[in-house]
Each structure stands twice: as structure tokens, then as C-alpha cells.
Amino acid sequence: MSVIISKLYKKYGDEIIFEDFNLVFEKNKISGILGPSGAGKTTLLNLCSGLEKPDSGTIEGINPQSISYIFQEPRLLPWRTVRENLRLLFKEKSIRKAGAHESDIDGMLKLVGLGSVGDLYPQELSGGMRQRVAIARAFLYPSELLLMDEPFSSLDYSLKNRLIEDFLKIWEQDKRTVIFVSHNEDEIRQLAQVIFTFSDKPVQILKKETL
Amino acid sequence: MKISTFLENSQQSRIKKVLGKIGVAFFWVLLWALAARWVNSPLVLPSPLKTLEGVVTLAGDFEFFVSIGVTLLRVFGGVFISVALGLVLGLAGGLNKPFYEIMNPFVSTIKSLPVVSVIILINLWIASGLVPLVVTFLICFPVTWTNVVQGVRSTDKKLLQMAKIYNVEQSKIISDIYLPSVKPYAVSALMNAIGLGWKVTVTAEVLANALPSIGMNLYYAKIYLETDLLFSWTLIIVICSLVIEKITLYMIARNNRKGDGQCPLS
Numbered sequence: 001m002s003v004i005i006s007k008l009y010k011k012y013g014d015e016i017i018f019e020d021f022n023l024v025f026e027k028n029k030i031s032g033i034l035g036p037s038g039a040g041k042t043t044l045l046n047l048c049s050g051l052e053k054p055d056s057g058t059i060e061g062i063n064p065q066s067i068s069y070i071f072q073e074p075r076l077l078p079w080r081t082v083r084e085n086l087r088l089l090f091k092e093k094s095i096r097k098a099g100a101h102e103s104d105i106d107g108m109l110k111l112v113g114l115g116s117v118g119d120l121y122p123q124e125l126s127g128g129m130r131q132r133v134a135i136a137r138a139f140l141y142p143s144e145l146l147l148m149d150e151p152f153s154s155l156d157y158s159l160k161n162r163l164i165e166d167f168l169k170i171w172e173q174d175k176r177t178v179i180f181v182s183h184n185e186d187e188i189r190q191l192a193q194v195i196f197t198f199s200d201k202p203v204q205i206l207k208k209e210t211l
Numbered sequence: 212m213k214i215s216t217f218l219e220n221s222q223q224s225r226i227k228k229v230l231g232k233i234g235v236a237f238f239w240v241l242l243w244a245l246a247a248r249w250v251n252s253p254l255v256l257p258s259p260l261k262t263l264e265g266v267v268t269l270a271g272d273f274e275f276f277v278s279i280g281v282t283l284l285r286v287f288g289g290v291f292i293s294v295a296l297g298l299v300l301g302l303a304g305g306l307n308k309p310f311y312e313i314m315n316p317f318v319s320t321i322k323s324l325p326v327v328s329v330i331i332l333i334n335l336w337i338a339s340g341l342v343p344l345v346v347t348f349l350i351c352f353p354v355t356w357t358n359v360v361q362g363v364r365s366t367d368k369k370l371l372q373m374a375k376i377y378n379v380e381q382s383k384i385i386s387d388i389y390l391p392s393v394k395p396y397a398v399s400a401l402m403n404a405i406g407l408g409w410k411v412t413v414t415a416e417v418l419a420n421a422l423p424s425i426g427m428n429l430y431y432a433k434i435y436l437e438t439d440l441l442f443s444w445t446l447i448i449v450i451c452s453l454v455i456e457k458i459t460l461y462m463i464a465r466n467n468r469k470g471d472g473q474c475p476l477s
């Protein structure tokens with residue numbers, strides 16, 4: 001199902017972020033969002049994910065049990081290894097029953113080019129490697145919707161390009177509805193199939209582009 | 212080759228550190244010895260040698276070990292119950308606002324009571340031997356509880372959001388996110404409780420006439436004007452509390468994991 005946002009209204013204090021806001025994100029496509037800083041892009045992802053509640057209006061087509069979210073930071077537990085971080089996604093009972101998850105984890109780590117770091121701690125990895133673990137986590141989790149909040153912004157140019165290629169490779173194998181937020185137009189053009197350009201708050205859609 | 216010299220160097224610097232500490236200790240003992248000689252009255256200030264002699268004499272008696280053993284049990288019992296309950300109720304208080312509101316006045320009230328009042332009051336209600344343990348609990352528990360609540364509250368919201376998005380099981384949120392975040396707070400509470408526990412236990416032993424105990428031995432040494440034994444017992448308390456502190460620190464260090472106490476990386 002597509003994600004349908006209708007008559008969305010959200011404010012923080014006196015600041016109106018969304019007012020009578022309508023938007024459709026198509027199913028199994030990568031939608032990109034471009035927009036100025038402080039416009040409300042992260043707020044929109046938080047509303048879609050259920051971390052924030054709208055003041056009024058509706059967001060339809062989202063199963064809250066079935067969302068992956070790549071945050072602006074990797075958000076890994078520093079006191080757990082990479083493998084243990086990924087193991088968090090599985091229920092304790094099912095881990096005991098079948099070792100199948102371990103091979104899923106290994107496979108996904110290989111896919112993001114981190115075949116040999118499963119037993120390292122996050123602080124033993126570079127920033128780019130941590131972000132890849134976050135990407136692995138997002139794909140390992142069986143979700144219909146993938147939210148991404150500037151996941152590449154802290155990375156250097158060549159690493160970013162490699163990650164974007166990796167990302168597209170994984171996505172081709174496992175097509176999900178993706179909402180991808182970025183400041184960077186090149187990045188968005190490399191990844192997205194539909195691009196929305198946001199105005200400053202209250203958010204208006206200045207442009208919708210289908211590639 | 213390089214690694215071995217590095218190891219030798221670090222070993223050398225360790226030896227130097229230890230020697231330095233021994234030097235400092237020696238200096239203070241020497242000062243004490245000089246002061247004792249100057250005062251020249253073992254009734255007022257016994258010399259280090261006399262104090263040590265006292266320890267040896269005391270150690271000849273089986274009761275000596277019974278007193279130390281029972282006092283140790285009281286300290287450990289009080290500290291253990293405080294930390295265990297502080298951890299469980301602190302987690303509950305940090306996670307559940309109404310529970311916090313119920314606990315908080317109780318904890319703040321105990322905190323504001325003078326230790327002596329607590330000891331004398333508790334002694335009205337229960338047997339002398341148990342008073343030190345109960346008082347130690349009453350003094351150490353609020354410290355632990357407050358620390359653990361703080362630890363829960365300082366848990367990174369971003370990690371909790373992540374766990375919510377990925378439907379991480381509640382038990383794992385506690386064991387893998389809250390507990391590691393609380394750990395540095397709990398450890399500092401434990402070290403605090405041990406330090407406090409000693410002082411409170413021995414004080415309560417004296418005021419409640421708890422027997423057998425280190426406290427009462429101190430007290431008898433005082434009323435029979437055996438100042439050297441008073442010093443001997445004090446030395447024993449200091450040594451015991453140092454040893455326990457070191458053992459605790461060692462156990463904590465052994466159980467540490469790599470990322471413990473780290474802030475989440477961004």
C-alpha cells in the first residue's frame with residue numbers, strides 16, 4: 001500500500017510545521033525529499049514512524065510493526081558487538097530454536113561489505129562502517145517501509161558513492177517503499193525515483209519530479 | 212622486541228608507582244611515630260609499633276575473628292540488600308512515574324534523618340544484633356535508589372526510539388539498553404554504599420551494643436582506657452575496608468565489557 005498523508009497538521013509551540021499538508025508516497029518506490037534545514041523533514045519521518053503524533057490529519061498505509069528507520073546517526077548500542085546489535089531484532093525464543101538468524105545476519109553483513117566485523121564493538125568501526133551496520137539492520141528487519149534521514153551526510157564523497165551503490169544493490173533484491181530525506185541534490189538524484197522539494201515551514205511542496 | 216621493552220617499561224612504571232605509595236605511607240607512619248614519642252604517653256597516643264603489637268595480641272584470640280566476621284556479615288548484608296533492592300526499585304522508579312512519586316518522599320525523608328536518630332529509633336524496635344544491618348540498609352538504600360533512577364533517566368532516548376521502531380522485546384530493552392546505561396551509576400552507588408556501610412555499621416554496633424562486633428571492641432577499649440587496642444581496632448577497620456574496596460573494584464573491572472559506560476556514538 002502507498003503511504004497517504006492527508007490534511008496533516010503539526011506544530012511545536014507556536015511554530016506550525018505542517019498545515020493542511022497532503023502527500024502520497026508510492027508503494028515500492030524510493031521517494032526523495034529535498035528541503036531547507038529546519039523545514040520539517042525529520043518531523044515528517046517521525047510522524048510516519050509513529051515516534052511523533054500529528055495534531056490532526058491522517059497518515060494511512062503504514063503498519064507500525066513494519067517500519068525500518070535509518071536515523072541520521074547509526075544508533076548502535078556501544079556495549080554490544082555488531083552481531084549482538086543485529087540480534088536485538090529477533091525474539092529471544094526464536095533465536096534459541098533456530099540458528100537461522102545467525103546466517104541471516106552473516107549474509108546481510110556480507111551484503112553491506114562488513115563480512116568480518118561481526119564480533120567488533122561499534123567504537124572499533126569507522127563512521128562509515130557504523131552507518132553500514134545501521135543499513136544492514138534496516139534491511140534485516142522485515143519491513144514494508146524504510147525511512148532514511150540523511151544517512152550519508154556524515155560520510156566523505158567516495159564512501160558515500162559506494163554506500164549508495166550498495167544500497168541500490170540491496171534494494172533491487174528486496175524492494176520496499178523508501179522515503180529518503182537529504183540536503184544533497186546529487187545524492188537524491190542517484191537514489192530516488194520521485195523527488196519532492198519542500199519549502200520552509202509551514203511545509204509546501206514546491207516541486208514534484210518523477211525520474 | 213619493541214613490545215617487550217614496552218611491557219618492561221610499563222612494569223617499571225608500576226613498580227615506581229608502588230614504591231612511591233610505600234614511601235608516602237612510610238612518611239606518615241614516621242610522623243605518627245615521632246608524634247607518639249613527643250607525646251610520650253601510650254594512653255593518649257600509642258606508637259605504631261604498640262598498635263601493631265595490639266593487633267598481634269588480639270589475633271591470638273578466636274573471638275577476634277568472630278567479631279570481625281560478624282561485623283563483615285553486617286556490612287555485606289546491609290550493602291548487598293541496599294544495592295539489590297536499589298537496583299530493582301530504582302529501575303521501577305525510573306521507568307514508572309507514579310512509583311517514583313510514591314518512593315521519593317520515603318527516600319528523601321530517610322536521607323534527611325540524622326544517622327544517630329535512625330540508629331536509636333531502630334534499636335527501640337528490633338534486636339541489637341540486627342540494628343547495624345538494618346541501619347546500614349536504611350542509609351545505603353536511598354543513595355543507590357537515587358543513583359539508579361538517575362541512570363534510568365539518563366538513558367539515551369535515541370536508542371530507546373530505535374528499540375521501539377524495531378520492536379525490540381521489553382526484556383531486552385531492560386537488559387541491553389537500560390541496565391548497561393545504569394551500570395556506571397550503580398557501580399558508583401555500590402562503592403559509595405561500601406564506604407558508608409562500614410562507618411554506619413560500626414557506629415550502630417556501638418550505639419546499639421551489638422555483640423559480637425568490632426564496634427563493641429572499640430567501645431570496650433575506650434572505657435577500659437586501652438588506647439593502644441583502640442588504635443589496633445581502628446587499624447583493622449581501615450585495613451578491612453581497603454581490602455574490600457580493592458576486591459570490589461577488581462571484580463567490577465573483571466566484569467566490564469568493552470563498550471561499558473560509553474556514550475552512544477554518532
Ligand SMILES: Nc1ncnc2c1ncn2[C@@H]1O[C@H](COP(=O)(O)OP(=O)(O)OP(=O)(O)O)[C@@H](O)[C@H]1O
Nearest residue numbers: 012013015017035036037038039040041042043044
Ligand atoms: N521535539 C521538538 N520540539 C520542539 N520543536 C521541534 C521538535 N522537533 C523539531 N522541532 C522544530 O521543528 C522544526 C522542524 O524540525 P525538523 O527536525 O523536522 O527539521 P529538518 O527539516 O529535519 O531539518 P534538518 O535538515 O536540519 O535536519 C524546527 O524548527 C525544529 O526546531
Ligand SMILES: [Mg+2]
Nearest residue numbers: 041042043149
Ligand atoms: Mg532533520
